[in-house]
Amino acid sequence: MILSFENVSFDYNGHSILKEISFLMDTGEFLYLIGPSGAGKTTVLKLIYMDLKPKTGVVSIGEFNSQFMKEKYIPMLRRKLGIIFQDFRLLSDRTIEENLAFVLHSVNSPKKEVKRKIFNALSLVGLSHRRNSYPNELSGGEQQRVVIARAIINDPILILADEPTGNLDPVTSKQIMEILRDINARGTAVLVATHNYDLVKKFPARILKLQNEKILPADINEL
Numbered sequence: 011m012i013l014s015f016e017n018v019s020f021d022y023n024g025h026s027i028l029k030e031i032s033f034l035m036d037t038g039e040f041l042y043l044i045g046p047s048g049a050g051k052t053t054v055l056k057l058i059y060m061d062l063k064p065k066t067g068v069v070s071i072g073e074f075n076s077q078f079m080k081e082k083y084i085p086m087l088r089r090k091l092g093i094i095f096q097d098f099r100l101l102s103d104r105t106i107e108e109n110l111a112f113v114l115h116s117v118n119s120p121k122k123e124v125k126r127k128i129f130n131a132l133s134l135v136g137l138s139h140r141r142n143s144y145p146n147e148l149s150g151g152e153q154q155r156v157v158i159a160r161a162i163i164n165d166p167i168l169i170l171a172d173e174p175t176g177n178l179d180p181v182t183s184k185q186i187m188e189i190l191r192d193i194n195a196r197g198t199a200v201l202v203a204t205h206n207y208d209l210v211k212k213f214p215a216r217i218l219k220l221q222n223e224k225i226l227p228a229d230i231n232e233l
């Protein structure tokens with residue numbers, strides 16, 4: 011098991027978003043988190059990377075636990091996660107290669123090793139030839155692929171993808187999903203938050219649905 015929510019409740023200033031939700035995610039699993047806009051998908055992801063703390067209940071990720079987590083260990087947790095944000099958050103004044111080097115914690119690694127890791131991650135998303143470009147020279151779909159490369163470069167135990175196909179056309183969306191599925195096939199757990207139900211149908215996996223402050227298993231045929 012890689013992730014567990016046990017009776018987790020959360021509210022923003024008294025406005026309740028999650029009410030005693032519980033679920034588990036297996037090591038190496040591909041899991042969807044669906045639900046309408048505003049249901050709390052991004053909030054769930056923030057609880058996982060501990061940008062937010064549950065009001066009650068416990069979130070566990072690998073050996074990390076929200077109850078006993080100290081602020082100073084949060085960077086250690088984040089280094090084990092690959093986070094694909096709803097907005098890309100690429101550094102616009104750095105090239106693609108520099109953006110990836112930035113998250114590699116490469117101060118002590120040999121230059122050759124850093125280059126190799128960046129090349130491997132970019133190759134996986136088909137963009138090694140664009141490593142010297144700047145983010146604004148890439149299309150939305152290409153930037154999304156860079157964000158995926160950035161998320162996998164530290165060999166995470168879990169990838170959190172927040173609406174990874176948000177503003178992309180159907181063909182590019184399919185490519186992005188294929189990349190995530192390939193990463194999962196290599197053994198990395200992937201959690202995708204989305205309201206794109208067409209994609210969920212094209213790439214079936216277990217589905218959890220957030221609605222009315224609750225989280226429930228959903229059937230693909232009911233989408």
Ligand SMILES: Nc1ncnc2c1ncn2[C@@H]1O[C@H](COP(=O)(O)OP(=O)(O)OP(=O)(O)O)[C@@H](O)[C@H]1O
Nearest residue numbers: 022027045046047048049050051052053054096205
């Ligand atoms: N920092 C905040 N302060 C107050 N309310 C917030 C904050 N962040 C989110 N909310 C509210 O909490 C609810 C859940 O937000 P969240 O971003 O988790 O939804 P979501 O399911 O990810 O939606 P979307 O599909 O649009 O991304 C929304 O009603 C939102 O307005």
Ligand SMILES: [Mg+2]
Nearest residue numbers: 051052096172
């Ligand atoms: Mg969201």
